Amino acid sequence: MPTSGSVLQVRADQAVDLFSSETDALARARAVLAQADGEAGLYRQSLSELTGHFERLIRETRRLITRSDRAERDMNALNLQLQTLAEQLEFRATHDALTGVLNRGAVIERAKRLLESSGAVLIVLDIDLFKQINDDFGHPAGDAVICGIVECLTPIVAKAGVIGRVGGEEFTVVLPGDSLQQGLELAECMRQAIAAHGFAAPVNRQITASFGVSACPAGSRFDAAYSSADSALYRAKRGGRNRVEPAAD
Numbered sequence: 299m300p301t302s303g304s305v306l307q308v309r310a311d312q313a314v315d316l317f318s319s320e321t322d323a324l325a326r327a328r329a330v331l332a333q334a335d336g337e338a339g340l341y342r343q344s345l346s347e348l349t350g351h352f353e354r355l356i357r358e359t360r361r362l363i364t365r366s367d368r369a370e371r372d373m374n375a376l377n378l379q380l381q382t383l384a385e386q387l388e389f390r391a392t393h394d395a396l397t398g399v400l401n402r403g404a405v406i407e408r409a410k411r412l413l414e415s416s417g418a419v420l421i422v423l424d425i426d427l428f429k430q431i432n433d434d435f436g437h438p439a440g441d442a443v444i445c446g447i448v449e450c451l452t453p454i455v456a457k458a459g460v461i462g463r464v465g466g467e468e469f470t471v472v473l474p475g476d477s478l479q480q481g482l483e484l485a486e487c488m489r490q491a492i493a494a495h496g497f498a499a500p501v502n503r504q505i506t507a508s509f510g511v512s513a514c515p516a517g518s519r520f521d522a523a524y525s526s527a528d529s530a531l532y533r534a535k536r537g538g539r540n541r542v543e544p545a546a547d
Contacts, residue, residue, distance in 0.1 A: 323351045394463040396441055397448045405462020409472045410520045417476035417515040419459075421485045422527040426506045426539040428467035435500045440467075443497055443505055450491040454484065470524075478513035478544055485509040485542045493540060506540035513545070 327344045392404035400408065412418035425431075425447060432440040444467060451461050451471065459473035471488075473481060492507050510531030514523040526545035534541040 319351065323347050397445055397463055399448055399452075399469070400460055400462035402462065402464045405460060405464060405470050405472060406520065408460055408462075409470070409523070412472060412474050413514060413516065413518050413520055413523060415516055416474050417513070417518065418523065419473040419475060419477060419481035419511065419513045420523050420527040421471040421473070421481055421488070421509060421511050422464075422524070422531045423469050423471070423485070423488065423507045423509045424531055424535070425467040426508055426535075431501065431505070439501055443501060446495060446497050446505070447492060447507065450495050451488055454487050454491060458484065470527075476513045476515045478511065481511040481513055482542060482544055485511050489540065489542055508534035508539050509542040510534060511542065511544050 327348050333340075392400060394401045399405075409418050409420060425443065428440065428443070431443055444463075447469070448461065448463075451469065455461055455471055459471055462470045462472070464470050471484070473484070489507060489509055493504060495505065497503065497505055508531055510527045510529065510533070512523050512526035512530065514526070530543040530545045534543040537543065
């Protein structure tokens with residue numbers, strides 16, 4: 299069995315062999331050039347031989363450059379595909395498949411980061427009587443209602459914060475800062491938009507949602523912030539639904 303050293307030597311020899319004919323032609327040309335009284339025909343023959351080999355080298359060089367360019371284009375295309383695939387995988391890992399908003403894990407992570415730095419406002423909302431929608435019209439209609447809710451929320455939240463779907467019919471909106479009033483005003487806008495939204499057949503009925511809002515300064519724990527908003531949400535449910543309730547002091 300050949301050793302690694304012998305394999306490398308064979309490869310080196312093969313690399314030299316690629317230009318062996320050119321090397322020999324150059325050596326002969328040098329020998330002719332060294333003759334002070336060489337005949338013109340000998341010079342022409344040597345020049346013709348060198349010209350032929352030089353033309354071959356140009357052709358091979360162009361071929362190698364073309365192959366290298368093609369390989370570079372293929373590599374760039376592959377890198378672009380890999381980058382696109384990585385972005386798709388990251389999106390799927392952090393976003394809800396049905397609605398396209400952040401999934402539970404991603405929105406919780408965003409809230410935790412804000413609570414560590416600037417504080418956060420958490421708006422927790424739940425679609426009222428959603429089980430009845432599924433029972434009356436089926437789960438596809440329920441999915442359409444969920445997507446309709448996101449259509450209502452997206453333009454209102456816009457760049458102010460992020461939306462996450464944390465359960466079947468439950469969403470959380472996260473805003474930076476600790477202004478409870480800002481959270482209450484935004485939640486009221488969302489409540490009104492949902493109540494006014496026309497849901498397509500077979501639903502054809504008004505859909506409402508209940509909201510709980512908490513505002514916590516930097517350094518607060520996520521569990522405590524979410525629990526406060528969630529408790530406010532259930533007060534809204536008990537108070538008649540289609541309401542916005544602030545977290546208790």
